[in-house]
Amino acid sequence: MKSLEIERSLPRFAAARLAAVLGSGRGAGIGPLRLVEGATPELPGADWSLVHPRLSGICGSDLSTIDGRTSRYFEALVSFPFVPGHEVVATMDEPGRTAQGSVVAAESRVVLEPVLGCVARGIEPRCAACATGRTGDCEHVAFGHLSPGLQTGFCCDTGGGWSAAGIAAHESQLHLVPEAMSDEDAVTVEPLACAIHAVLGAGIDDGDVVAVIGAGTLGLLVTAAAGHLSSTGAMATPASLLVGARYVHQRRWAERFGATGALDAEQLARAVRRRSRSLALGASAVGAERLTGGADIVFDCVGSAASIEAALDMVRPRGRVVLVGMPGRLHLDLAALWHREVALVGAYAYGTEKVRGEHGPTSVRTFDLAFEAAAALGTGRLVSATYPIERFEEALAHAGAAGRRGAVKIAFDLRSARRGTTKGPTT
């Protein structure tokens, strides 16, 4: 069965890094990624199921890995060779259990919650984070009976979404897809959960000015999450939700998803200044205006040095910059962070969230919120193109140039890969 696999090869990582100079995703041809005949992963235990990916998204962190740009921080948190792909909608190979404890039939569609925390790793007692439902913060992602891997898609034992050979998934990782939900909507549930986690963790208050830097998949989903959760009363309602987007189609999506202002990326600081009634101090190192006041919360959905510095320049003193996009090793000027007492926080993965309820705050699993939001917003419309696994170089080049090519999310379509090689749906 065709699989895409990443091997540990320093020369190939170096070559990918060079090729990526030509554009994101260009490391696919000569880098550590290769198309192989993959074996079906062995199930590590009785509470594990084999699932067959239907659609598997290409994420920015995947592109970083393929292009050899990922921080070395992750070296101890992954195990080679691994099959990438953690944004997955799949079908059950056999009947099995889901995270909610219900039994689902073979061929049922499920979405994978890829974090490999204490439960999946068979670790007891669970770490403090897992014990309180914050699985994204698990302290044990390199331990237990599985090889290291912070998520499915980075662990050599479980397989990953970019494979027709299937994935070994723990029952705590599986969420049943409602019948009415399309595969496209379902494949966006995982990145939408990331966005929801970032938004709910940001501490947005009613009347805040919120800015979003970048309008790729993550930026748009952060926008959609903020718009949706505030409109449903699950969180506070910001006065302004301003999105800086480089491309016209991104601005249109941002407006549809609830942005009060979707602007050319270069205009974002100006709009934040207007909405926050701030003064400014002229051009900063990244070309944006450095504001004396600014937004209450800035989501950086790019993760570059320029975007983080721009965020620091447009957030108010004691405001919060949330890094949603995955950064690597960066050279940054943090004088503004120090001087303005800005909180720079990361937002990774998901777990359990606190939302506003009729009788006060309630805890809800992030994926439950994401399913509900994906259905309400139709986030599957962001899936611009799908490719068979064999055309991975084209797919990754498309994903790397998604904005420029008018696209948002690119995914691998494995629905036909499995047809005829395994049993069909039961009737």
Add this chain to the structure above:
Amino acid sequence: MSRRPGFVLEVDRSTPPTLFWNGEGYGLERLPEGSRVIYAPEPIDALEDPIGAIRHALNNPYGDSAPLPSLLRAGMKLTICFDDISLPLPPMESPDIRQMVIEEVLEMAAAAGVDDVVLVAALALHRRMTEPELRHALGDRVYDAFAPHGLLTQHDAEDPENLLYIGQTDEGEDVEINKRAATSDLLVYVNINLVAMDGGHKSVATGLASYKSLRHHHNPQTMRHSRSFMDAPASELHTSNWRMGRLIAESGVKVFQIETTLNTDTFPSQFAFLQKREWEWNVRDRATFAASSAALAGAPTRYKRRLFHSIKAPHAMTSVQAGEVEAVHAITTANVWEQQGVEVEGQTDILTMGLPYICPYNVNSIMNPILVACLGLGYFFNLYRNKPLVREGGVLILKHPTPWEFDPAFHPSYIDFFEQVLAETTDPVLMHKQFEASYANDPWYIHLYRTGHAYHGVHPFYMWYWCAHALEHLGRVIIVGGDQKAVRRLGFSPASTLDDALEMARDVVGPSPTLTHLHNPPIMMADVR
């Protein structure tokens, strides 16, 4: 040869192509047979002795005003206000009229022993002038005598310490003006009346006012009912200013108004062909046109901009009158019309204009898309008396590159207005309601207006309101050769060529439209019968 009046040419087979301005450049366009081209009157002869004429005017005022020397006395407080960089266009060769007039006023003040004299540039909400601009307008002698001592000031409409609330007109309009001017024993206002709308009570009531006061007439309602700005009795803008001006006079502010008119001698001799009728171009004119238009076509915009903004017009003064505001202004207006008026028979379906590189608000700067709209729809469209040149539902075709480009120092709020307000609405009434206050009260724009060289935060709104009458009147606006995205942002239609534009216009006005071209500059005003 005596001066020839304005002229309406009917294009026939033998008519040579017509000159169209196109921003920092120009070109020739062949208009359809039967089209009309309106040419400005030739320049009126300059006053032979302008200094003598100024002295005469100051000593022989109109209305109930006494001669200036008799109004001056030792120990009095005298404030001399003058028009800012927006007049005249292009800026005139030295000596500027303001310098000539102010030097004479100062001579008389010195002779009377007046030693409390302050000069005030009447900016309203315009940008502060730079030192070179002030030196050009006033001359080095005046500048060096006043500026180092802080006695040359620029009106600050956001300085509460230097504003005086005069009261409300019977229409409920707040009148608040420059305190130094309002509390002086005499306020002398020095005007350059480039067009008929300049001067009169508008000088003090607008030029020295605050936003609180200006908003009563700089709004979509007033602008829509100013038909046109060049015809004061039909202009709600002027009616409002007149109410305010009379209230200022009743409150005891003594204004000695000095108004001056210019001839239409607009371009220096090397660009003489720009103010000639095309069939009268000689060999030198044709050669200069060919060489300069070819050179400009290939030159970088920055270079072209610098070249054009270095042009100083050989405008000459044709009249000067002083005294009581309304009496003076009646004579000035008649003189302006004598120089610029052209009788035109009937309206047209399509009006074409080539827009030049300059308007009142981009001297030494960039003509951004909002200013393009304002020059075409706010100024040139309104150069009429009786009725607009183009019929209601007709089409206006402008030619201008309309670059998506802004001067961040002079026009900071324009950038946000273009990106954020026009992206949402081009309706003057809606933007007035939804956005104006937040721009007008934005602390950063106020800071830049007061300490830098920025137009006030609300200024782009005013530019758009100037277009309000035309926007309501016209069936379509087409810009030939403009940046397509910028033109669409304005709510207009882009066209690549004049022929394309005419084809698009026919969709609106029918297959056999009448067409009139306004050959401006030199500036003219159409008396449409």
